[in-house]
Amino acid sequence: MNKLPLKGLIIIFYNSFIKLVKTFWFILIVFLNGKHNFFISVLLYILFIIIISFFRTALLFYSFKYGIIDNKFILKKGIIKKINTSIPLENIQSVNIKQNFIHRLFNVASIEIDSPGTSSKEIEIPVITIQNAEELKNILTQNLDYIDNQDIRYVNENLKKTINNDESIKDKLFSLSIIDLVKIAISDNIYKGGVIVLMFIYGIYQYTGDLFKEQIDQELQESLEFIINSGIVVILSLFIVITIISTIISIINVILQYYNFEFSKKEQIYHIETGLINKKDILIPIKKIQTFTWQTNPIRKLFDFLTISITETNVDSNNITKSIILPGFSSDNTEKLKENIFRNCNNEEYTNHPTCKRYYNRFIIAFILTPLLLYFIPYLRHQIYFNVIFVIYEILTAILIYLSYRKRMFSISENYIIVRYGKIGTSYILTSLEKIQSIHIRQSYFMRKNSHAHLIFNTSTLRIKIPYIDYESAVQIMNYTLYKMEK
């Protein structure tokens, strides 16, 4: 097992000093509120931090050990809280050598080891001599499988070169015209754009508010009074204006994002090019795709297209799952793409499991029955506006809960699961049983009494929850899925 070099003491001390100054800022406030004057308070604070960092450094330095034993990278640290990590070398995804300013001063480096499922901070050697760092990197990266484990960005660069050099091998599958883009924009949730504008205006109001507060308030007051007094016509026209503005914003947004959208395939890798100003170039190896989601809504149905989003195994070091959105696919194309990613998924026979009605009781209690308590407030009870809005609210919520009950469905076949959900629109998530990482059965006390359970599948990107199904079938599905995963 290797230990840290002696120079490390200074660097760890520096790092923990900086970190502690950031975490314990509130103690400075305590000191400043004390009896002493400003400089002595700050001095006390710094002394306090120095003492703590001193202990931290000593503990970390003397307990830090790392090495490679039996094809596993092992890292031990901590005296008060002992942490002992071991990673099989095959699982290491990338090794980064980093040097910040203080490292350069002492001619050392730090090394970060990425493996899927760890936060980057966990496996970091804070100080290592440059020679050792290079050696360690060579040992750790020698058995990286090119496509599977190599840092995807590096692979991307290489692939981009080959693809761009060789247009002929590219198999163009799909592209979007301007008319398609407009259709996409209309079928999107256009009010999202409108809300952003309203927030923007509100932001400006907040910002300039201090300067022109009185004028703006007066104007607002007047216009509000005008709106209320002139009744439904104005409200309706306001609604139309907002709709038009939102639509325009939505169209601009979609064009900026998806202008010249091109979806092609080269061997086993999908290639997406898109964007007007910021050109995006995305490469997705088919093997890495974890889940496949497609969404429709009534307007999209009218235009006959769907929006697809796919997730791939996390390659970002900061553990954020990004889904890649592919808009405007016709249902034919969707089927083809699905078939391409998950082989034979359309031809297998699925058994369907509807969600138990009881699951929706909690929504009825939370969103329909609990608001009725407002009627205990006498002031509200006598307001006409309140009554009208309340009745509309109750009816709408009831409809939405009913719709989401109707849409919820879960199907499983030999190799795949599909979850359907939604309210007005409908979404489907498809994934293969082999891509699932872990399974959970969850039951509340009441669910145990009436023998139902939630079933939760974790893929490496998404958590797929199947709420409130019969306990026996949940267990059976879990047994079967485990059998599939372990095969």
Next chain:
Amino acid sequence: MKFINDNIDYDSLPDIKKLDYKNLDKNSLKTSRIHMIFTMFILIIIPIVIYLAADEFTSIKLLLTIIGVLIIITVLLFLYQKTLYENKAWCLRDKDISYKHGYIRRTISTIPFNKVQHISTSQGLLSKFFNLKSINIYTAGNSAFDLTIKGLNNDDAERIKEFINNKISLNKDE
């Protein structure tokens, strides 16, 4: 429920319900109780400090009610820890590890070894005193989904870690 187009016999699949679960180390009940009492102690101290520090806020009745309620909660939580302890259990099978926990909301989690990316053990000060270790099992992707088993005794934790590590390397070799 039937899976058409498949030849395996569903009754012959190993059943997750019939696992031979093992409870955690008895000392883990003590550590969780100590943790709980420590937290509650701080919660009880806060109103006392406020009472002593603030001049206007001098209703001793209110203070005593708050402390009384907190002490009742502490006693209930103290008793509840026992139920929680009895409901925590783990089980190793040839190809996967399962862990169940919770009483009001019970979760049974299972991770097959061939999905495990790596595994680590950790030990706090209190658990060191009681010879306990916790074990973290990481799968690919989002770390929110990982499995942590707290309160195993030292030997068990190391044995599980060794067992799973061997399984991982075996899987990779194939």
